Amino acid sequence: MEESERDKEEEEEEIWSWGAGTDGQLGTTRLEDEQLPQLLLDLPSSFFSVGPISLLACGGTHVLALTTGWKVMTCGRGTYGQLGHGDMVSIFKPKHVKSLESLVITHVSTGWSHFGFVSDTLGACLLAGTVHLASLGMVIATHIALH
Secondary structure, eight states: OOHHHHHHHHOOOOOEEEEOOTTSTTSSSOOSOEEEEEEOOOOOGGGGTTOOEEEEEEOSSEEEEEETTSOEEEEEOOTTSTTSSSSOOOEEEEEEOGGGTTSOEEEEEEOSSEEEEEETTTTEEEEEEEOGGGTTSOOSOSEEOOO
16 A cells, blocks of 8 residues: 555544534534634544535534535434434434435535435435425425435
């Protein structure tokens, strides 16, 4: 193995966050704003097994991360199902969205209390969160959560 390859293998990926955090969207497990960058600690080793993060989408109170392995992680306020875990629970540390495990997700986007995923596997866009003010393109007054 060449030295440069060995160096790459030994590198550890780090994730830093800062800004508004009162809804857990920074992934620090603390419900407070952070004025300085904070290293996210105690992430499980499986967290990085699906590749480094290639895209972040930041909503008003939640964050979605897409990895180079086409996997999605979310954290923050989940009261409208916008985290994609099939419930309406807030999560304060990044967590894999298991309902999307079998799909190739190529893009993520988020709004104030909803999100969208583009799936090459399905050839479709998946939406979850609140439909308030037709944010999901629907006119019904309810919340949608992935299952």
